Amino acid sequence: MKRILITGASSGIGQQLALDYAADGWQVVAAGRDADKLAHALASINFEPCIFDMQEPAAIHKAVAELAPFDLVLLNAGNCEYIDDALHFDAELFARVINVNLVGTANCLPALLPRIKRGGRLAVVSSSVSFLPLPRSQAYGASKAGLDYLVRTLAIDLVPHQIAVSLIRPGFVDTPLTQKNDFAMPGQVTALKASAAIRQGLAKGKSEICFPFGLISTLRLLSWLPQGLWRRLAQRLVRSQP
Numbered sequence: 576m577k578r579i580l581i582t583g584a585s586s587g588i589g590q591q592l593a594l595d596y597a598a599d600g601w602q603v604v605a606a607g608r609d610a611d612k613l614a615h616a617l618a619s620i621n622f623e624p625c626i627f628d629m630q631e632p633a634a635i636h637k638a639v640a641e642l643a644p645f646d647l648v649l650l651n652a653g654n655c656e657y658i659d660d661a662l663h664f665d666a667e668l669f670a671r672v673i674n675v676n677l678v679g680t681a682n683c684l685p686a687l688l689p690r691i692k693r694g695g696r697l698a699v700v701s702s703s704v705s706f707l708p709l710p711r712s713q714a715y716g717a718s719k720a721g722l723d724y725l726v727r728t729l730a731i732d733l734v735p736h737q738i739a740v741s742l743i744r745p746g747f748v749d750t751p752l753t754q755k756n757d758f759a760m761p762g763q764v765t766a767l768k769a770s771a772a773i774r775q776g777l778a779k780g781k782s783e784i785c786f787p788f789g790l791i792s793t794l795r796l797l798s799w800l801p802q803g804l805w806r807r808l809a810q811r812l813v814r815s816q817p
């Protein structure tokens with residue numbers, strides 16, 4: 576039986592992945608901050624809880640110290656907050672988002688990389704936000720662009736250790752994280768579809784998993800525009816929002 580550890584398993588994409596990997600016969604270790612929330616979210620499956628806050632390295636080490644090795648470690652937990660007023664820049668918000676998404680993910684590595692089996696895989700959930708500079712996304716986008724670099728460099732340096740690495744870049748997914756958004760989210764998919772795309776990509780051994788196809792193709796095309804033209808387009812997008 577294959578073993579997986581998933582962070583952020585109490586909600587959204589991570590919850591759906593935990594449910595689906597368990598249904599596929601995997602042994603699931605579900606990580607979250609709140610044992611009750613985790614138990615409630617995953618009440619329908621058998622799983623091993625692993626309770627820690629990604630911002631507390633000592634707690635991570637303690638929580639995973641006795642765990643048996645994994646075939647797949649999927650670092651998915653993250654948060655999103657937007658900068659509403661760029662002129663009066665909220666540096667505390669910026670640090671908060673970077674600390675959870677980028678530093679928090681890095682905090683998991685020293686405890687979890689040695690627990691991935693030879694021939695196993697590390698997967699990290701970033702975002703499609705890093706294809707383009709998007710309005711209000713200074714903190715979230717910087718955290719995910721940092722994750723992209725972190726993961727792509729790990730993919731080089733973990734080769735000799737026989738650990739494969741996958742970078743996951745979803746578009747908009749309907750989860751509690753996006754349910755608070757007040758803007759249009761083109762191409763939004765359900766957590767069920769996101770989980771299917773991620774599991775399929777990982778099963779094929781893909782190094783980058785981007786979805787949904789339509790939104791990603793549009794973002795790729797737009798990212799080839801000259802920066803000045805993109806800035807003008809982005810400003811028009813902001814003005815057209817309800």
Ligand SMILES: NC(=O)c1ccc[n+]([C@@H]2O[C@H](COP(=O)([O-])OP(=O)(O)OC[C@H]3O[C@@H](n4cnc5c(N)ncnc54)[C@H](OP(=O)(O)O)[C@@H]3O)[C@@H](O)[C@H]2O)c1
Nearest residue numbers: 583585586587588608628629651652653702747748750752
């Ligand atoms: N939804 C989207 O459209 C979308 C698009 C692209 C990328 N993503 C990425 O996908 C990942 C999952 O997002 P989601 O949409 O499923 O969001 P979600 O429903 O809000 O779930 C976020 C998960 O992360 C956990 N988490 C947050 N801060 C944590 C911390 N300090 N320590 C440990 N766990 C923490 C939460 O745990 P608690 O329950 O304890 O709060 C929760 O389980 C994130 O990395 C997000 O950036 C999402």
